[in-house]
Amino acid sequence: MIGTVVLWVHAICGALWLGASACFAIACLALTAGSAEQRDFLQNGAPRINRLAMAAAIGLPLTGVFNWSQAVATHRGTLSPVFSGLLAAKIALYLLMLCALTVAMRAVPQSLNDWHLGDALAPARATSTMLKAHAAIVAMGAIAIMLGVWLTGA
Secondary structure (H helix, E strand, C coil), X not given: CHHHHHHHHHHHHHHHHHHHHHHHHHHHHHCCCCCHHHHHHXXXXXXXXXXXXXXXXXXXXXXXXXXXXXXXXXXXXXXXXXXXXXXXXXXHHHHHHHHHHHHHHHHXXXXXXXXXXXXXXXXXXXXXHHHHHHHHHHHHHHHHHHHHHHHHXX
């Protein structure tokens, strides 16, 4: 029973992270470059979405280690090469997604600082950077989810 709950929490963390990143990307596409709305989003919305994504990202390895230990116990310590390869690919994707999220999170304070120093284009550059980072997270996360579904049968 606990294994099922942790597996669901793992899936929810992944979906939450992807959902936050997808919403972020959609919001960025709807904003006019250099507008007051873009600056407001950068000051208020972006940090909240980034924090939500980071919270979900923290939950993934915690639940993932538990799920891995359950798989090891179920298979008496011998995991198939396919399972191990898929898991390695998921870990690599997770690390790349975490790097992209870090880029997105660092763009906010730097751009606001530059904007306060008179760089009117800083919010637009930061929004563009974060859009690319979150779009990459969505793409990699979609692959990771497909690998996760495959893992359940491996």
